Amino acid sequence: MKILKLLLGAAAIVCTINLAHAQAPETELLEEYASPGVRGMGKGKGIVIGYERVPQFDITSDAKDPRLQDGSGRVRRHNKFDVKLNAPILNKPQTKLIFGIDYKFEEFNFEDVTPAAYDLYEYLEDKNLQSIGAQVAYLHSIDNRRFYLVRLKGELNGDFTKDDINVDLFDYFKSTVDVAYGWKKSPDYAIGVALQFGYTFGRKSVYPAILYNRTYNDRWGVEAIFPANARVRYNVNDKTLLFAGYRLEGASYNLYVDEGPLSEFGEIELRRTDVKGVLRLEREIYDFLWFGVEGGFRQYYRNRIFDEVGSKDEILDNDLSGAGFVKFEIFVVPPRRFMEKNK
Structure with missing residues (x-):
């Protein structure tokens, strides 16, 4: 489990590096100041709207507490926005x-969910597990070879409603701090190390990661934050990029269950870990507007319920079958006039 936690933390640091790259045009990377980006990487994303669907798969629940029972069912679809x-x-x-x-x-969304269905599935049916986050990232280039990055982020994670936010704001709040230090070996090669301190996956922990971004020629490159994220990049042209790789994803949600056997525990926590094999296409629609589509296989490594937030005491261990997935994105990037101006 310690190794898994390190993997998950590294996955969370991915968004920190990507956030910095979002404001580091590649034309600026080549001369005076170092940054994580390398030649050939896609443009930084300013606005992103995404939708993901995983179709039908089976679920079984193994009770770890005598007050609960085992259960099984089938998920018709799992949606993410x-x-x-x-x-x-x-x-x-x-x-x-x-x-x-x-x-x-x-x-x-489950099949055949009725008031007599398994308590957890009935509770999760059509329930929005939400996350609202805000972050500030500071990227500084020491010189043309070295850079460092600091990010502060706060999130509200759970099944909250508008009324809950007004009353119990801090019950859902979790914070993280990321720090990274890197070296720009050339316009085509950047490496670095990073640490995260926070509650991204439930309990407060420290997670390490290694950054490796490299472009080998005009077509091929690698973008990775080991061990949680790695992909091979193929630049078809300036308007089309192809990727193949894997990534780890995880989340934790505070849940308030007020009916059924789970209500005996009051506030509980759902933590999940997924491993994805991914093929991805990014294509320009018009100048600053792009779309992305990706698909692959999603394996649910861990999906567990704990008796309280941050606890080590597991009350349900859910086994979710692996399944294919598809995701669509539309995103805004810096327009060409902005990129040319920075030259």
Whole structure:
């Protein structure tokens, strides 16, 4: 489990590096100041809207507490929706301060859910498991070889409603701090190390990661934050990119169950871990507007319920069968006039 936690933490750091790259045009990377981006990487994403669907798969639940029973069922679909916005507060060649906000939710739809169905499945049916986050990232280039990055992020994660936010805001709040230090070996090669301190996957922990971005020629490159994310990039042309690789994803949600056997525990926590094999296409629609489509196989490694937030005491261990998935995105990137101006 310790190794798994390290993997998950590294996965969370991916968004920190990507957030910095969002405001580091590749034309600026080549000369004076170092940054995580390399030649050939896609343009930084300022606004992203995405939708993901996983179709039918089986679920079984193994009770770890005598007050609960085992259960089984079938999920008709698992939907995820997210919106992200990144914008520079300070955008100087050597120093960048970036503000980002995001909103996402996921929901499960089960087959044959009735009042007599398994308690957890009945509770999760059409329930929006939400996350609202805000972050600030500071990227500073020490010189043309070295850079460092600091990110602060706060999130509200759970099955909350508008009324809950007004009354119990801090019950859902979790914070993280990311720090990274890197070296720009050339315009085509950047490496670095990173640490995260926070509650991204439930209990407070420290997670390490290694950054490796490299472009080998005009067509091929690798973008990775080991061990949680790695993909091979193929540049078809300036308007089309192809990727193949894998990534780890995870989340934790605070749940307030007020009916059925689970209500005996009050506030509980759902933590999940997924491993994805991914094929992805990114294509320009018009100048600053792009779309992305990806698909592959999603293996649910862990999906567990704990008796309280941050606890080690597991009360349900859910086994979710692997399944294919598809995701669609539309996103806004810096327009060509902006990129040419930065030259």
